[in-house]
Amino acid sequence: MATVDTPTPAPQIAVTRIESEPFGEHTYLVTLSGSRDCVVIDPGFEPDAILEEIERQKLVPRSILLTHGHSDHIAGNGTLREAFPGLPIVIGRGDAWKLLDPMGNLSGLFGLPITSPPADRLLDDGESFSVAGLTFSVMEIPGHSSGHVVFHLADCTPPVVFGGDVLFQEGIGRTDFPDGDFAALAAGIRGKLYPLSHATVVFPGHGPETTIGHERRHNPFVPAAPSAS
Numbered sequence: 666m667a668t669v670d671t672p673t674p675a676p677q678i679a680v681t682r683i684e685s686e687p688f689g690e691h692t693y694l695v696t697l698s699g700s701r702d703c704v705v706i707d708p709g710f711e712p713d714a715i716l717e718e719i720e721r722q723k724l725v726p727r728s729i730l731l732t733h734g735h736s737d738h739i740a741g742n743g744t745l746r747e748a749f750p751g752l753p754i755v756i757g758r759g760d761a762w763k764l765l766d767p768m769g770n771l772s773g774l775f776g777l778p779i780t781s782p783p784a785d786r787l788l789d790d791g792e793s794f795s796v797a798g799l800t801f802s803v804m805e806i807p808g809h810s811s812g813h814v815v816f817h818l819a820d821c822t823p824p825v826v827f828g829g830d831v832l833f834q835e836g837i838g839r840t841d842f843p844d845g846d847f848a849a850l851a852a853g854i855r856g857k858l859y860p861l862s863h864a865t866v867v868f869p870g871h872g873p874e875t876t877i878g879h880e881r882r883h884n885p886f887v888p889a890a891p892s893a894s
Contacts, residue, residue, distance in 0.1 A: 676697055676698065676798075676820060676821050676822075677697075677698040677821060677822065678695055678696065678697055678698060678799070678818065678821045678825070679695070679696045679697075679698055680693055680694070680695055680825070680868060681693065681694040681695075681718060681722070682868070683709075683711070683714050683715050683718055685709030685710045685711040685714070685737070685740075685741075686710065686711065687710070688709075688710075688737045688871070689871050689872070690707065690709040690710070690737040690738060690870055690871060691707070691709075691868070691869065691870055691871060692705065692706065692707050692708050692709050692715055692741065693705075693706040693707065693827060693868055694706075694715070694718060694719065694722070694724060695797075695799065695827075696724065696797065697797065697798040697799055700797065700798055701722075701723060701724050701725050702724070702725050702727050702797035702798060703719070703722075703724040703725065703726055703727065703797055704726070704727060704728050704729075704730050704796055704797050704799065705719075705726050705728070705729050705730070705745060706729075706730045706731075706732070706816070706827050707730075707731055707732055707738040707739075707827075707829065707870060708729060708738075708739070708740070708741030708742055708744075708745055709737050709738060709740055709741055710737060710740040710741065711741070712740070712741030712744035712745055713744070715741055715745065716744070716745070716748055726745065726749050726752055727752075727796050727797040728752065728753050728754075728755055728796045728797070729742055729745060729746075729752060729753065729754045729755065730755050730756075730794075730796075730801070730816060730827075731754065731755065731756040731757075731760075731784075732757075732813060732814060732815060732816070732827065732828070732829025732830070732831075732870065733756075733757070733760045733763075733809070733810040733812065733813040733814070733829050733830065734756065734760035734761070734762070734763025734764055734769065734770050734810060734812065735763070735770055735771050735810060735830070736767075736770045736771050736772035736775075736779055737870075738829065738830075738870060739763075739764060739770060739779075739781045740772075740779055740781075742754055742764070742781040742782055743781060743782060746782050753785040753786060754781065754782060754783070754784050754785050754786075755784065755785065755786045755787075755788060755794065755796075756784045756787065756788065756812075756814075757787070757788050757789075757790075757803070757805055757812045757813065757814035758787040758788065758789055758812065759805065759807070759811055759812020759813075760810055760811070760812030760813065760814075761783070761784045761787055761812070763810075763812075764780065764781040764782070764783060764784060765780050765781070765783060766780070767779060767780060771842065788803045788814060789803065789805070790803060790804060790805035790814070791803065791804075794816075799818060800818070800820070801816040801817065801818060801827075802816070802817040802818075802819060803815075803816065803817075804816075804817060804853075804857045804858075805853075806831050806849075806850065806853030806854065806857055806858070807844075807846060807849045807850070807853065808831070808838070808840055808845060808846045808847060808848075808849040808850020808851070808852075808853060809829075809830045809831060809837075809838030809839060809840060809842070809845060809850055810830070810838075810842070810844060810845075811844035811846075813829060813830070813831060813838075814829075815827060815828045815829060815831055815857075815858070817861070817865075823862075823864045823865060823866050824861065824862055824864065824865045824866070825865065825866045825867075825868060826858065826861070826865055826866070826867045826868065826877075827868050828858070828867050828868065828869050828870070829869070829870045830869070830870045830871065831850065831853070831854065831858070831869075832854055832858055832867055832869065832875075832880060832884070832887075833869045833871060833872050833875070834869070834872055834873050834874070834875035834879070834880075835875075835879075835880070835883055835884055835885060836872070836884070836886065837850060837851075837854070837884070837886045837887055838850065838870075850887075851886075851887045854880075854887045855887065855889070855890075858877060858880075859877060859880070859881050859889055861877045862877065863876065863877055863878030863881065864876060864877075864878065865877040865878075867880070
């Protein structure tokens with residue numbers, strides 16, 4: 666008798682966004698549907714709101730995952746670590762030093778220096794990181810911050826990217842910080858993000874969600890192909 670392979674449905678995820686002032690920064694709680702284990706991405710300046718949402722959903726944080734080391738994306742690390750001792754902090758290798766350096770994470774420039782507990786694991790471009798039943802592909806895209814990484818979940822429907830301050834809805838991250846580089850940022854967006862499926866949802870560090878297809882067509886700062894000179 667012939668057998669028929671039944672495709673395995675792609676897993677679904679649940680994403681909760683928590684916005685922190687004063688910069689309108691987004692923290693994301695990410696869970697595999699049906700699980701209470703979660704990943705906390707980029708905890709910002711209002712960690713109490715993050716803790717309240719974790720409690721409301723009865724979630725169990727398994728990792729703090731950071732796209733980069735700027736203060737508005739790391740300010741909640743210490744409070745979450747106090748609430749969940751041993752919760753690992755994970756960041757791209759190139760930005761790990763900023764956790765401990767107020768000038769590097771830019772908080773010193775605003776006169777309110779902050780630091781974070783140090784990283785427990787460093788990620789490199791091209792590797793995978795599995796936690797809470799989720800497997801993130803790591804893409805290093807410098808330009809907004811020299812060690813910035815984004816996290817791609819390819820095996821869910823639709824695929825998603827947690828992009829930090831790389832790509833926004835019809836916008837991009839600032840490149841006028843000390844280690845900013847517009848050319849590097851544009852090259853990373855074109856070379857690593859734009860080749861992804863057009864349906865890929867981008868959850869950015871600020872502003873509304875977008876899709877790769879929309880940004881390829883409409884992003885005024887990084888067109889899909891560089892214009893001829």
